[in-house]
Amino acid sequence: MSYDTEHVRNAGDIPGTITGIPTFTELLTNTALASLYTTIRHSATATAPELVETADVSKKTVYEYLRKLEQAGLITETEDGPSVYEAEDFELTLTIRDVEVSITPELVELIAHDDEYPVINRVLDDHGLVIFALAHDLVNAHADGDITIRQLASLTGLSAGTAYDLVEALYDIHDLGGDSSPTTFTPDDVAGNEDGNLRDELLTE
Amino acid sequence: MYTANIVDTVMFRSLGKQPNTYLQSLKRAVKAADTELWVPATIYCELADYGDGSPVNPYLDDGIEEGWVRIAMPLPGDRSDDFDAVDESVAKARHLADSFLNQQSKYPETNNWRDASLVALTVRLFERNAQIHVITHTADESLAKACARIPPEFGYYEINSRYYNPPQTAKHDFPTVESLTWDRR
Numbered sequence: 001m002s003y004d005t006e007h008v009r010n011a012g013d014i015p016g017t018i019t020g021i022p023t024f025t026e027l028l029t030n031t032a033l034a035s036l037y038t039t040i041r042h043s044a045t046a047t048a049p050e051l052v053e054t055a056d057v058s059k060k061t062v063y064e065y066l067r068k069l070e071q072a073g074l075i076t077e078t079e080d081g082p083s084v085y086e087a088e089d090f091e092l093t094l095t096i097r098d099v100e101v102s103i104t105p106e107l108v109e110l111i112a113h114d115d116e117y118p119v120i121n122r123v124l125d126d127h128g129l130v131i132f133a134l135a136h137d138l139v140n141a142h143a144d145g146d147i148t149i150r151q152l153a154s155l156t157g158l159s160a161g162t163a164y165d166l167v168e169a170l171y172d173i174h175d176l177g178g179d180s181s182p183t184t185f186t187p188d189d190v191a192g193n194e195d196g197n198l199r200d201e202l203l204t205e
Numbered sequence: 206m207y208t209a210n211i212v213d214t215v216m217f218r219s220l221g222k223q224p225n226t227y228l229q230s231l232k233r234a235v236k237a238a239d240t241e242l243w244v245p246a247t248i249y250c251e252l253a254d255y256g257d258g259s260p261v262n263p264y265l266d267d268g269i270e271e272g273w274v275r276i277a278m279p280l281p282g283d284r285s286d287d288f289d290a291v292d293e294s295v296a297k298a299r300h301l302a303d304s305f306l307n308q309q310s311k312y313p314e315t316n317n318w319r320d321a322s323l324v325a326l327t328v329r330l331f332e333r334n335a336q337i338h339v340i341t342h343t344a345d346e347s348l349a350k351a352c353a354r355i356p357p358e359f360g361y362y363e364i365n366s367r368y369y370n371p372p373q374t375a376k377h378d379f380p381t382v383e384s385l386t387w388d389r390r
Contacts, residue, residue, distance in 0.1 A: 145346030146311035148320050149215055149372075155315055160251055164218040168373045177371030181378050182342075184388055185353040185366040198358055202304035203288055 020072035024092050027074075027108045028129070032057045035112035036065050040075050041087035041105055048083035094129075101130050110136065110173060117169035119162060131156050139167055143176040206336050208387050210235075211243045211326050211352075213343035214251050214319075219375040222263040231380035235273045238385040242268065243330065245322040246279045280325045284318045294332060294359050299325035301358060302351045309347035320348050324355045331361040338387040340365045342379060344372035 003011035027034050036055060040046045048066060052059045066085070069075040075085045092103040114120040124132045138152045147155070153163035171177055192198055220227040235242060244265065253260040268274030282296035284303065291297050302324035306316040327339050341352040341364070349368035356364050365388050369375040378384060 141311050142345070143370075144311075145309075148306065148310075148316060148345035148348050150317035150320055150345075151310065151312065151315055154317055155312060160214065161218065164215060164372075168219070168371075171371040171373060177374070181371070181374035182367040182369045182384065183349075185349055185368065186388075187353050187357045187362050187364060190350045190354045191357070192354075198305075198354070199301065202301060202308055 018073045020068055023068045023072035023074065024090070024103065026068075028103060028111055028124070031111060031114050032061065033065050033068070034108045036062065037069055037074060037087060038105070038109045038112040040069075040085045041089075041109075044086070046085050048085070051085075099130055101133050103129075103133075106174070107133060107136060110170065113169070113173050117165075117173070119165035119169055123158065123162065123166060127156070127158065131158070135163075135166055136170065139170040140174075140176070142167060143171065206338060206387075207334060208238070208240045208338045208340060208385075209243050209330050209334075210240050210385050211245075211323055211330070211339060211341045212248075213323055213341075213345070213348070214248050215344040215372055216342050216369070216375050216379050217252055217264040219344070219369075219373060220264070220380065223267045227376055227380055228268070232268065232271065232273055234380050234382050234385055238382045240385050242274045243277055243326060244274060245277050245319075245326045247319050247322050249276045251319060277326050277329065280322055280329065282325065295325050295329045298328040298355055298359060302355050305351045305355060306347055309350070320345070321351075323348060324351050327352060327356050327364065328359055328361065331356060331359070331363075338363045338365070340367060340385065340387065342367045342369070342375075342384070344369045344375060346370065 027037060032055065036051060039051060039054065048063065051066070052062045055062050066075070070077070073088060074090060075087050078084045078086050087105070089105055094101050110120050123135060135152065135156045135158065138147060138155060141147045142149060142152055149163055149167055150160065152167065153160050156163065158166065192201070220231060249262060249265060252264045253262040265274050269276060280295060280299060281293055282291065282299040286300070288297065288300045291300060299321045302321035303316065303318060306320055307313045310316055323341055323343065327341060330337060330339055341349070343349050343352070346368055349366045352366035353364055356362070367384060369378060
């Protein structure tokens, strides 16, 4: 039997234990915790001693954070050996006044880099979680060529300078973009259908 | 043949405020490529700091003073005008670019009128110079395509539109002789 109720879906035969709920939101404010979770998520064989070696916090704190993450169900010890961890993906959705915002590992990864990129904290502190998450998604839209950076600024209400700083940070962190730059477009590269008339096409729309 | 390079805001934001080594490299590359950088007035304003006194531009003022950056006179065109009522090519190009960006966007009708100024300036430079190549530089894909797509509608084909992706590659790939020089392919 599988549980599928108003609040619980896909629970399987035996619903797992999720405690330590504050850890989910702490991931958005605690750089070291976010960094530890992100490191485990990107590594298939992260052991506790290796995590201690690369962390910016003490050994004691690393073990304390590992315990927190484990209690929240965000990491599990694998069968490959003692103290080898793997991360679980998650999505924590909040809905307030009909606005829905999801906290995901992708957002947590940004927090893990907020020491390197001060713009991350600046946007979170000054504009809040919804704008932060919106800007994150719009940077992905920019990488897909769907919007311009000025559009991103208008849609989020960020200043042009802050929008650019955030774009640069997120491209770096998520490794967005092409392999070679710049690409040069000529009129032949972007010419439309020979029968088509751009003016009619654009202005009719 | 004169080569003009029209540069979007994002390129200067990527290089940073003056003085710095990226801007010094850019200055050397501009001289070696025997070109000039052109910036629409609206983009100058976008990058300026407005303190108590007159505005200063920490990205562009040194280049303007030294003569390798040129700010274009304000471009014609009012966004609220109907396209058919506009009779000047530069303003028409700006309207077409605005529509093109809306068509390309995932969020139509939210694009910024400033984006279209790059295309309008391109057409203006073609109209005022018989022997000219234009190279545009931006980190927005749809705008880069608009820069190559719209001028041919007015009979101008000598354009290279460079698109920097990821944007931060502009730091190293823009201030070079190669990027500022006409590509004959």
